[in-house]
Amino acid sequence: MGRKSFEPNATLLNRLILLLVCLGSCGLVYVFLNVITRSGSVSELRIGSTLDLVGENVVGGCCRGVENLELWGSAVKWGSDFKFNTSEGCCNACKSMCTGKDGPCLCDSWVFCGNRQACGSKFGECWLKKQKDSLAPERQEEAPHGETIHWTSGLIFGKGEGIIGLETEHGTLHIKLFPDCAPHTVAYILELLPMRHCAGCQFYRAESRGQSWDSEGNHIKNAGFGPPFALIQGTLEAQGTPFNKLPLEDCPILRRGSVALIGPGPEFFISLADHSEWKQEYTVFGSVLPEDMNVAEKIAALPTLPDVWNNVNVTVLEKPVPFLFRRINKSSQD
Incomplete structure (x- = not known):
C-alpha cells in the first residue's frame, strides 16, 4: 500500500526535473535566437550599443525620412560597406555621430536604399553625409534616364542647427x-x-x-x-x-x-x-x-x-x- 502511494510521487519528481531541464534549454535557445534576429547585422548591433551612450535625445526618438529622395553631400560613412535592414537603423547611425545630448553632429544627413528588388546589390546601403548647408541640403532632383529614385533620405539637426x-x-x-x-x-x-x-x-x-x-x-x-x-x-x-x-x-x-x-x-x-x-x-x-x-x-x-x-x-x-x-x-x- 505504501509502495503504491510512493511510486507516483517518485515519477512526478522525475518528470518535474525533466521539465525544468527542457524549459532551461528552451530559454537559452530563445535568448540566442532573439539576439541574432534583433541585431540584424554586426553594424546594427554596434550602433545600438553606441546609441545607449549618446543620450535620451537619440535613443527612442523619431527616425523618419522621405522616400524617393536622394540627398547628396560629402560622405562621412560609405554605404557600400555600411548596411542596415531598415531606414531607422541608418538614421540612428547618423544620430550616433552627435556628441552629447543634441549634438554637435559629424553627420547631418543619411541616405538609405530599402527596396530590395529595386536596389539590387545596393539594398541596405546606408550613406552618412555632411551638408555644406543643412538648411539647404543638396539633392538629386531626378534619377538618370528618368528612372524612379529608390533611396530614402533624412536630416539630423544637432545643437545650434536647424x-x-x-x-x-x-x-x-x-x-x-x-x-x-x-x-x-x-x-x-x-x-x-x-x-x-x-x-x-x-x-x-x-x-x-x-x-x-x-x-x-x-x-x-x-x-x-x-x-x-x-x-x-x-x-x-x-x-x-x-x-x-x-x-x-x-x-x-x-x-x-x-x-x-x-x-x-x-x-x-x-x-x-x-x-x-x-x-x-x-x-x-x-x-x-x-x-x-x-x-x-x-x-x-x-x-x-x-x-x-x-x-x-x-x-x-x-x-x-x-x-x-x-x-x-x-x-x-x-
Missing part, C-alpha cells in the same frame, strides 16, 4: 525644427526659408492661457481646459506658391512651445501650454526656444474679437500678425 527665425513686428520666434520626426513638413518649411517675403503667412487667432494654465504651461488643478485654449494660430501658405497637402507625421503630446500642423496644413499653431488632454493628432514639426515664448505670449495678449468655429467659442486677432522666415547664424546659437 533653428530658424519666425520674424514678427513683436519680436522673433526662434524655432528648432524636427526633421527626424516630421521630415515632409520640415522640407516644406525649408522651401519657404529662401523667400524674402512670405506674403499671406500670418497669425490670425490668439488664445491666452486664461485661468487654466500657469506661466510654465502646467494645467491648474480642477480648472477647465478652455476656452481660452492657450495657443496662437496661423497659416504657412504663401500667396503665389502652390501648397500640397502634407502627410500626418509624428504626433506626440503637445507641450508649451510645440509648433504643430493642423491636419494636412497649411494651418498651424504654437502651444502656450501643455495639452495632454488633446488627442495626439497634430504633427509637431518644431519647438519655440524657451527664451522666446514671451514673444508668443505678447501676440496672445493682442486685442481680439470673439467668434464661433464649429460650435466652439474662439478669439481671433483684430489685426492679423504677418511673419516671415529668417535664417539663423549657427554661431549665434552656440
Whole structure:
C-alpha cells in the first residue's frame, strides 16, 4: 500500500526535473535566437550599443525620412560597406555621430536604399553625409534616364542647427525644427526659408492661457481646459506658391512651445501650454526656444474679437500678425 502511494510521487519528481531541464534549454535557445534576429547585422548591433551612450535625445526618438529622395553631400560613412535592414537603423547611425545630448553632429544627413528588388546589390546601403548647408541640403532632383529614385533620405539637426527665425513686428520666434520626426513638413518649411517675403503667412487667432494654465504651461488643478485654449494660430501658405497637402507625421503630446500642423496644413499653431488632454493628432514639426515664448505670449495678449468655429467659442486677432522666415547664424546659437 505504501509502495503504491510512493511510486507516483517518485515519477512526478522525475518528470518535474525533466521539465525544468527542457524549459532551461528552451530559454537559452530563445535568448540566442532573439539576439541574432534583433541585431540584424554586426553594424546594427554596434550602433545600438553606441546609441545607449549618446543620450535620451537619440535613443527612442523619431527616425523618419522621405522616400524617393536622394540627398547628396560629402560622405562621412560609405554605404557600400555600411548596411542596415531598415531606414531607422541608418538614421540612428547618423544620430550616433552627435556628441552629447543634441549634438554637435559629424553627420547631418543619411541616405538609405530599402527596396530590395529595386536596389539590387545596393539594398541596405546606408550613406552618412555632411551638408555644406543643412538648411539647404543638396539633392538629386531626378534619377538618370528618368528612372524612379529608390533611396530614402533624412536630416539630423544637432545643437545650434536647424533653428530658424519666425520674424514678427513683436519680436522673433526662434524655432528648432524636427526633421527626424516630421521630415515632409520640415522640407516644406525649408522651401519657404529662401523667400524674402512670405506674403499671406500670418497669425490670425490668439488664445491666452486664461485661468487654466500657469506661466510654465502646467494645467491648474480642477480648472477647465478652455476656452481660452492657450495657443496662437496661423497659416504657412504663401500667396503665389502652390501648397500640397502634407502627410500626418509624428504626433506626440503637445507641450508649451510645440509648433504643430493642423491636419494636412497649411494651418498651424504654437502651444502656450501643455495639452495632454488633446488627442495626439497634430504633427509637431518644431519647438519655440524657451527664451522666446514671451514673444508668443505678447501676440496672445493682442486685442481680439470673439467668434464661433464649429460650435466652439474662439478669439481671433483684430489685426492679423504677418511673419516671415529668417535664417539663423549657427554661431549665434552656440
